[in-house]
Amino acid sequence: MSNETTKDLIKSGAIWGFIVLELIFFSVAGAYLSLSDNAFMDLDNMLLLLKQSAPIGIIAVGMTIIMINGNIDLSVGATYALAAIVLLDSMTWPIFAGLGNWVIPVAWILALLTGVVLGAINGIIVWKTGVDAFIVTLASMLGYRGLVFMMNGEQPTSHLNWTLVDFAEAQFLGLHTATWFLLAVTIILWFVMTRTVHGRNAHAIGDNREAAVNAGIRVGPHIVINFMIIGFLAALSAVVFYSESGSVNPNDGMLYELWAITAVVLGGTKLAGGYGSIIGTFGGVIAIQLLRKGLGHIGADTETVNLVIGLILIAVLFLDRQLNLKGEEELRV
Amino acid sequence: MTEQKPVLRLEGIVKTFPGVRALDGVDFDVRPGEVHALMGENGAGKSTLMKVLAGMHQPNEGRILIDDKPVVMTNPIAAKENGVILIHQELSLAEEMTVAENVFLGELPRKRFGLVDWKTLDDRVGTILKQLNCDFGPRTRIGSLSIAKKQMCEIARALTHSAKVVVFDEPTASLTDSEKVVLFDIIKDLQKDGVGIIYISHRMEETFKITDRISVLRDGAYRGTLNTAETTEDEVTHLMIGRTLDTSNGTNVSNRGEVKLSVRNLSCGNLFHDISFDVHAGEIVGFYGLVGAGRTEIAETLFGLRRHSHGQIMLDGKEVTINSPVEAIANGISLVPESRKEQGLVLGMNCRDNMTLPQISDLTQGPFVSGGAEVDIYKDYQKRLEIKAPSWRSIVGNLSGGNQQKIVIGKWLSMKPKVLIVDEPTRGIDVGSKSEIHNLLRELAGQGYAIIVISSEMPEVLRVSDRIVAMYSGRIMRTFSAAEVTEDSLIHAISGLGGTDAAA
Numbered sequence: 001m002s003n004e005t006t007k008d009l010i011k012s013g014a015i016w017g018f019i020v021l022e023l024i025f026f027s028v029a030g031a032y033l034s035l036s037d038n039a040f041m042d043l044d045n046m047l048l049l050l051k052q053s054a055p056i057g058i059i060a061v062g063m064t065i066i067m068i069n070g071n072i073d074l075s076v077g078a079t080y081a082l083a084a085i086v087l088l089d090s091m092t093w094p095i096f097a098g099l100g101n102w103v104i105p106v107a108w109i110l111a112l113l114t115g116v117v118l119g120a121i122n123g124i125i126v127w128k129t130g131v132d133a134f135i136v137t138l139a140s141m142l143g144y145r146g147l148v149f150m151m152n153g154e155q156p157t158s159h160l161n162w163t164l165v166d167f168a169e170a171q172f173l174g175l176h177t178a179t180w181f182l183l184a185v186t187i188i189l190w191f192v193m194t195r196t197v198h199g200r201n202a203h204a205i206g207d208n209r210e211a212a213v214n215a216g217i218r219v220g221p222h223i224v225i226n227f228m229i230i231g232f233l234a235a236l237s238a239v240v241f242y243s244e245s246g247s248v249n250p251n252d253g254m255l256y257e258l259w260a261i262t263a264v265v266l267g268g269t270k271l272a273g274g275y276g277s278i279i280g281t282f283g284g285v286i287a288i289q290l291l292r293k294g295l296g297h298i299g300a301d302t303e304t305v306n307l308v309i310g311l312i313l314i315a316v317l318f319l320d321r322q323l324n325l326k327g328e329e330e331l332r333v
Numbered sequence: 334m335t336e337q338k339p340v341l342r343l344e345g346i347v348k349t350f351p352g353v354r355a356l357d358g359v360d361f362d363v364r365p366g367e368v369h370a371l372m373g374e375n376g377a378g379k380s381t382l383m384k385v386l387a388g389m390h391q392p393n394e395g396r397i398l399i400d401d402k403p404v405v406m407t408n409p410i411a412a413k414e415n416g417v418i419l420i421h422q423e424l425s426l427a428e429e430m431t432v433a434e435n436v437f438l439g440e441l442p443r444k445r446f447g448l449v450d451w452k453t454l455d456d457r458v459g460t461i462l463k464q465l466n467c468d469f470g471p472r473t474r475i476g477s478l479s480i481a482k483k484q485m486c487e488i489a490r491a492l493t494h495s496a497k498v499v500v501f502d503e504p505t506a507s508l509t510d511s512e513k514v515v516l517f518d519i520i521k522d523l524q525k526d527g528v529g530i531i532y533i534s535h536r537m538e539e540t541f542k543i544t545d546r547i548s549v550l551r552d553g554a555y556r557g558t559l560n561t562a563e564t565t566e567d568e569v570t571h572l573m574i575g576r577t578l579d580t581s582n583g584t585n586v587s588n589r590g591e592v593k594l595s596v597r598n599l600s601c602g603n604l605f606h607d608i609s610f611d612v613h614a615g616e617i618v619g620f621y622g623l624v625g626a627g628r629t630e631i632a633e634t635l636f637g638l639r640r641h642s643h644g645q646i647m648l649d650g651k652e653v654t655i656n657s658p659v660e661a662i663a664n665g666i667s668l669v670p671e672s673r674k675e676q677g678l679v680l681g682m683n684c685r686d687n688m689t690l691p692q693i694s695d696l697t698q699g700p701f702v703s704g705g706a707e708v709d710i711y712k713d714y715q716k717r718l719e720i721k722a723p724s725w726r727s728i729v730g731n732l733s734g735g736n737q738q739k740i741v742i743g744k745w746l747s748m749k750p751k752v753l754i755v756d757e758p759t760r761g762i763d764v765g766s767k768s769e770i771h772n773l774l775r776e777l778a779g780q781g782y783a784i785i786v787i788s789s790e791m792p793e794v795l796r797v798s799d800r801i802v803a804m805y806s807g808r809i810m811r812t813f814s815a816a817e818v819t820e821d822s823l824i825h826a827i828s829g830l831g832g833t834d835a836a837a
Contacts, residue, residue: 196447200430204438207427214425215439216410275429 014319015267015283019290026294033298040297047174049289054178055080057285058185058237060260060267062230064281065193067264069226070206070273071126071133076234076260078144079118080253083235084242085151087111088159101163112235118144119231123224141257148250160246168244178240182282185233190278202226206273262309263288266316337364338401340529341386341417341498346395348381355381357554358395363498363529368520370532370540370561373550374573374791379533382550383500386531387419388412399497416497420487420504426475433458433471436489461489466515481508488519499523500531505539517543535623537566537828549573570824574791589799590614592650593783594666594752596635599644604630605807608644612752612783617774619798620787622827627807628787629671632754636668637661648751662691665751669741669758671787673734677741680730684722685711687729688744714743718773735766742773746782753777754785759793771797791820805829 023041030040038045059076066073090096090107099106122140126133151157168177175183193199204212205219212219242248267284269276288309295305339362348356356378363369373379384390386397388406396403399415406412412419426435433454434441442450442457458471467485475483484504491499501520505513520530520543534540540547541561548558549572556572592611599608605627612618620628633639635646637655645652648664655661661668670676678687689696689707696706711725718739722732729740738758745753758774759767774797778784788794794801801813803826810826 195449197441197443197449198447200434200441200449201439203430204427204434207429208425211425211427211435211438214409214421216413217439270429274427 012268012277012280014316015280015287018266019283019287022287022290022294026290026297029298030294040294045293047171047176047179049286049293050179050182051176052293053285053289054176054182055237055241056256056259056263056288057182057282058233058240059230059256060263060281060285061182061185061189061278062233063257063260063264064267064269064276064278065189065199065202065226066133066230067261067269067271068193068206068273068276069202069223070209071223071226072137072261073119073122073133073227073230074137074257075118075122075140075144076230077253077256078141078148079115079231079234080238080256081148081248081250082118082144082151083111083114084238084248084252085148085157086114087239087242088157088246088248089151091159091161101161104161104164104167108239111239112232115231115233115235115238116228117231119227119229119234120224122231123227126227127220127223145254152250154250156247156249158247161243164243165246168240178244181236181240185236186278186282189229193276193278198222198225203274206275208274259288262313265313268320337366339363340365340400342398342401343382343386344396344398346382346385346397347393348385348390349393355553356385356392357552359550359553359555361548361555363531365497365527365529366524367545368524368530368532368543370534370544370547371550372534372540372547372569372573373556377550377573378553379550380502381553383419383502383531383533386412386417386498386500413494416495417500418491418494418496418498419500420484420491420502424480424483424487426483426486428474428476430475431471432462432469432473432475432478432486432489435475435486436461436471436493438490440493457493458489461492464492465489465519481512484508485512488516496523496528498529498531500533502533503535504532505534505536513539535828537569537825540569541566566825567821570821574820574824589616590781593648594635594785595645595647595650596631597645597647599631599634599641599646601630601634601639601641603807604639605804608809610802610809610812612785614783615778615781616799617778617784617786617797619794619801620785620804621789621791621794621801621823622804624789626804626827628804629756632668632756632785632787635661635666635752635754662748662750665749667745667748667750667753669738669745669753669755671756671760673737673741673760678729678737681728683726683728684715684720684732684740685725687740688714688747690744691748710747711743714747718743718746719769733766734762735769738762738766738770739773742770746777750782752783752785754787756787757789758786759788759790767793791823794823795820803827 026040059080063073063076087107087110090110091103096103096106118140122133122137125131125136129136170177172180193202201212201217202222204215204217205222209219238253263284264276264281265271265284266287267277267280267282269281291309291312292305295308342362344360346356346359347354359378359382361371361382371379371382381390385392386406388408388411391407397406398404399417404415406415406417427438436458437454442453444450455471462469462471465485465488467482467489469478469482475486478486488504504516508516520532523530532540532544544561546558547561547564547569549556549569551573559568559572590613593614594612596611597609600606608631610618620631622628630639634641635655637657637660640656646655647653648666653664655664655666674680679690685707688711693702696703708725714720715722715725720736720739720743722736729737732740742755755774759770762770771793774784774786778799786794786797795818799815801815801818801823803810803813803823805827806829810829813823
């Protein structure tokens with residue numbers, strides 16, 4: 001029993017320990033290597049870091065519930081781009097011309113609906129065809145990206161609404177709007193996954209699908225709901241980011257699915273499903289962003305950042321495997 | 334007792350699978366408050382019958398009556414709603430979730446907004462666990478429990494419903510003696526509440542201890558029901574086997590040579606203990622026992638797929654260390670695995686490539702594989718084993734089961750092994766090819782190979798073996814010579830009777 005709790009502690013605590021390590025390392029290394037005079041752990045720098053974590057963070061939280069459920073969603077990056085275009089484009093549509101600033105909530109709702117519908121399409125295909133979610137969303141990733149290019153060709157879609165920009169740049173209690181969204185999404189989904197029947201059933205489906213079916217859980221609807229949630233979150237992430245930037249390139253959001261999955265895995269969620277932690281994913285997102293920012297701080301370029309993150313991911317998965325192996329051998333004796 | 338009306342009646346159940354008549358008009362009934370044992374050899378149809386009852390299979394003919402009303406079990410949920418609870422032999426639990434969540438899987442109590450009512454859940458599961466004398470709480474993670482305790486969780490699941498019929502499928506397979514006592518108490522309590530219990534077990538001793546009636550299936554057909562109090566183990570055994578003793582094993586003339594393989598005191602965790610035996614050149618040693626007795630695990634250990642914790646393996650009198658299949662092959666041990674399609678063959682590859690797979694690196698000319706040498710080997714073994722395939726280019730997946738098995742055997746023979754281990758040599762093979770494989774094994778023994786055959790089919794073991802090792806619960810109970818073995822004594826030995834019960 002005590003072994004079990006230690007293992008759990010290591011599992012859930014590892015990512016936070018890693019974050020602390022990063023903070024110490026970059027603070028110390030930054031003092032020698034950094035070209036700027038600012039300390040790495042400067043408050044403004046940290047607040048900015050949280051804000052920058054939001055776009056991938058919001059998606060990663062959604063990816064966690066998909067992966068706990070035993071699926072995966074590769075189409076989130078494309079969904080993100082499509083929702084962004086709907087957001088910016090719809091504000092210029094003639095039918096909304098008389099709305100003034102009321103066009104903002106309308107555009108938001110349209111963008112979020114886009115995400116929900118795209119997610120539902122994924123979920124229903126996975127449910128009804130029984131094809132693996134990896135394949136289904138690989139196809140929809142290509143398909144949705146195709147739609148993005150059909151909307152506006154290679155051209156960026158741009159529209160700046162200054163009220164919206166003000167909202168997006170606002171700070172409340174020091175935290176940026178995007179940060180608040182990330183925190184809210186994290187807390188709500190943590191609650192859903194740990195406290196609601198839907199959340200627990202999703203765990204059961206990912207853990208042992210046959211047992212779930214035998215117990216009379218309707219697997220399909222739970223899967224669809226989770227895909228709708230991640231579609232919604234991909235769109236929400238776009239809404240939060242593009243409210244401020246006001247311009248979307250057709251290639252935006254590419255590789256977001258991989259960054260999200262990386263954060264989820266770093267946060268301790270099992271690739272095979274059944275076990276995972278929303279809070280852990282939040283930690284994973286922060287850890288990745290710290291690494292990017294920190295390496296930038298000490299003068300490394302983007303390529304180095306990607307290499308280091310790749311190495312760390314392999315190290316984490318290896319450690320996780322060792323940890324689990326040990327656990328099983330102990331059980332056997 | 335006879336005047337009581339049955340709570341559950343199965344009438345003329347027929348279930349066919351492609352090519353197999355798994356159940357052939359089976360009748361069965363359970364009265365309230367009785368424990369009714371269902372017995373039969375492996376593959377007799379017990380599990381299929383219970384799956385029909387639990388709505389996991391639909392019968393082709395026949396009907397199910399509960400309280401004299403016909404019901405249709407379309408799925409496991411319908412069965413549950415009709416008061417039929419099946420406690421699975423293979424545990425069906427979500428490992429990363431808590432005991433409480435598993436016990437109420439699919440039926441978590443709710444509050445407003447779809448929230449889980451944890452308090453009710455904990456209270457109800459806590460009460461049930463206390464009733465079962467479990468020493469773990471509702472919040473324990475399933476993955477941290479032993480198999481026996483997981484079994485208790487499965488049983489706890491049954492107690493959450495007002496069950497009319499509870500099916501225990503091999504419930505004691507992984508329980509210790511003290512846990513068995515608890516289980517039998519639970520069964521008695523259920524009996525008092527008027528629940529009808531179907532008890533599936535291979536173990537005569539406990540069957541006689543706790544059941545009221547015993548029904549026997551053989552080859553998918555109902556063979557009769559006996560009152561436990563009025564029958565004997567021999568009578569039940571006889572019904573199960575259904576034949577008079579088959580003593581025509583004299584054909585197994587062995588030309589036994591020197592000892593090829595010796596195993597001494599081999600143990601591996603709780604899978605098997607203290608296993609010692611010899612295999613001589615030119616003889617077949619059959620390993621017989623129930624599923625889970627540890628036979629396959631011994632084979633896997635000899636082939637380097639598992640590590641043993643104690644003991645020695647000696648080949649030609651020299652001790653060898655085998656930690657991987659590569660080392661096993663290098664030492665001359667070959668394994669024809671239990672499941673041909675998953676472990677033995679690359680189904681999409683042709684006959685020649687499958688047969689030469691393990692030795693392909695020895696058949697090279699420069700950097701290239703010599704196709705000609707491969708064909709020579711294939712043709713040689715095709716002739717010797719009488720493999721019926723159109724050509725060496727035929728895709729193995731298109732061959733019959735018997736010919737597929739010959740390809741696997743040929744593959745390992747072409748490696749010139751000292752010891753050949755064959756696990757379930759005729760699983761999924763039709764009757765005609767079965768005897769061909771049996772004859773082939775005998776011939777190979779005649780040519781001086783040392784062979785171990787693992788089988789769950791008694792006629793097969795009796796037919797091919799020179800000696801038979803009877804296993805129960807990870808231990809060797811007895812070793813028989815072909816001359817002295819009888820079906821009764823063999824069944825006794827593998828049921829754990831007359832020997833020390835290997836409670837962990």
